[in-house]
Amino acid sequence: MTVRAKPRRPSGSAQHNPGPKGDDLLQVLVENVRDYAIVLLDPDGKVLSWSPAAQRLKGWATDEIIGQSFARFYPEEDIQRGKPQNELKAAGQDGRFEDEGWRVRKDGTRFWANVVITALRDNNGKLRAFGKVTRDLSERKEAEDKIKKQAQEILEMATIPVVQVWEGIVLVPLIGTLDSARTQQLMERLLQHVTDSGSPVAVIDITGVPAIDTQTAQHLIETVSAVRLLGAEVVLTGVRPVIAQTLVHLGVDLSSVATRSSLAAGLRTAMEMLSLAIVPKADKP
Amino acid sequence: MSASSITVVKVRDVLLVAMPSDPDDSVITALQEQAMRSMDQHEAKALILDISAVETLDSFFARTISETAQMVSLMGGRTIIAGMRPAVAVTATQLGLPLKRVETALTVERALDMVSLGKRQGSAR
Numbered sequence: 001m002t003v004r005a006k007p008r009r010p011s012g013s014a015q016h017n018p019g020p021k022g023d024d025l026l027q028v029l030v031e032n033v034r035d036y037a038i039v040l041l042d043p044d045g046k047v048l049s050w051s052p053a054a055q056r057l058k059g060w061a062t063d064e065i066i067g068q069s070f071a072r073f074y075p076e077e078d079i080q081r082g083k084p085q086n087e088l089k090a091a092g093q094d095g096r097f098e099d100e101g102w103r104v105r106k107d108g109t110r111f112w113a114n115v116v117i118t119a120l121r122d123n124n125g126k127l128r129a130f131g132k133v134t135r136d137l138s139e140r141k142e143a144e145d146k147i148k149k150q151a152q153e154i155l156e157m158a159t160i161p162v163v164q165v166w167e168g169i170v171l172v173p174l175i176g177t178l179d180s181a182r183t184q185q186l187m188e189r190l191l192q193h194v195t196d197s198g199s200p201v202a203v204i205d206i207t208g209v210p211a212i213d214t215q216t217a218q219h220l221i222e223t224v225s226a227v228r229l230l231g232a233e234v235v236l237t238g239v240r241p242v243i244a245q246t247l248v249h250l251g252v253d254l255s256s257v258a259t260r261s262s263l264a265a266g267l268r269t270a271m272e273m274l275s276l277a278i279v280p281k282a283d284k285p
Numbered sequence: 286m287s288a289s290s291i292t293v294v295k296v297r298d299v300l301l302v303a304m305p306s307d308p309d310d311s312v313i314t315a316l317q318e319q320a321m322r323s324m325d326q327h328e329a330k331a332l333i334l335d336i337s338a339v340e341t342l343d344s345f346f347a348r349t350i351s352e353t354a355q356m357v358s359l360m361g362g363r364t365i366i367a368g369m370r371p372a373v374a375v376t377a378t379q380l381g382l383p384l385k386r387v388e389t390a391l392t393v394e395r396a397l398d399m400v401s402l403g404k405r406q407g408s409a410r
Binding site: 187188191192194195198199200222223225226227228229230231232 | 365366367368369370371373374375377378379384389390391392395396
């Protein structure tokens with residue numbers, strides 16, 4: 001090889017010439033590295049040569065691809081937007097260009113790639129070629145997408161669960177901070193559930209709410225009012241000491257709502273409202 | 286719509302009114318008049334408004350219900366609105382519609398239970 005990366009070094013520097021032995025080893029490395037596809041492009045983007053890993057990744061035979069434009073590695077829509085040429089231009093200007101995106105194989109299948117294009121200049125600063133190093137990140141991308149999707153699902157599912165805990169009693173365990181969007185969602189889902197199931201009592205448990213402010217309290221009061229308009233009652237449970245303190249200091253009046261410290265106490269209150277009671281079995285020895 | 290579109294049904298000591306889905310102002314005014322007349326005639330214990338068909342509750346409707354409830358209360362009865370739709374409840378809460386002296390029930394059946402048991406439940410604020 002006659003070209004070297006990173007031009008504009010003072011000529012005469014010896015560090016770039018580690019001797020024939022080093023060059024041979026470098027060649028062995030290029031040929032044997034499996035995780036990176038290394039492609040050498042001429043200044044117009046035509047393939048000069050490539051490593052065996054590149055052939056494995058992209059699928060063309062070496063003599064099929066030599067002399068072809070590297071645009072063939074890009075999806076059709078990217079070619080139309082002129083992406084390959086823009087990337088070369090950017091690499092030519094800045095010396096280096098990095099991108100992550102879809103690339104295509106010979107058979108048309110796509111893979112998610114991390115691509116680094118490096119401009120290779122000779123000692124006079126003249127552009128001689130581009131080095132293109134491609135890494136197949138499809139697996140990582142797949143895993144990332146899967147995690148993202150699952151996280152989204154969990155978020156949607158767990159945001160506001162409405163649980164029918166007893167005939168006539170629905171429970172909403174709230175977890176996490178309550179903002180306006182969530183409260184709106186809470187209100188809609190709770191009201192719908194109360195109507196659909198014909199449950200006269202709704203228990204809202206705020207054990208999992210880390211902190212409460214005036215606005216949150218206001219949202220809760222609104223929810224309670226709306227549930228009452230339907231003809232159902234609300235019991236607010238899980239009012240921890242710190243929450244109770246905050247509410248009193250904020251001057252929030254929750255006296256119109258039945259509040260209980262624990263969910264168990266709340267359920268008992270809900271049962272009382274329905275004239276139900278849990279009693280020990282009479283025939284217990 | 287004419288005033289006759291509102292029918293107040295007397296069942297034992299309870300007056301029952303089913304509201305149409307989109308009551309206009311004249312219907313709402315007629316509701317109040319007829320409800321008061323029936324209260325006077327029958328000395329009913331309660332007025333139950335079935336609003337399960339109502340899709341929009343405006344401030345005039347809300348105020349009239351509230352007023353009627355106060356009048357009914359002065360005549361010794363109670364007013365229960367039954368079957369409010371979730372969307373209506375959300376709007377009513379957000380607009381802060383006045384529904385004083387009005388009790389609520391999930392269904393007409395539960396409203397009847399409330400009357401017969403003499404139980405107070407679900408008063409709207």
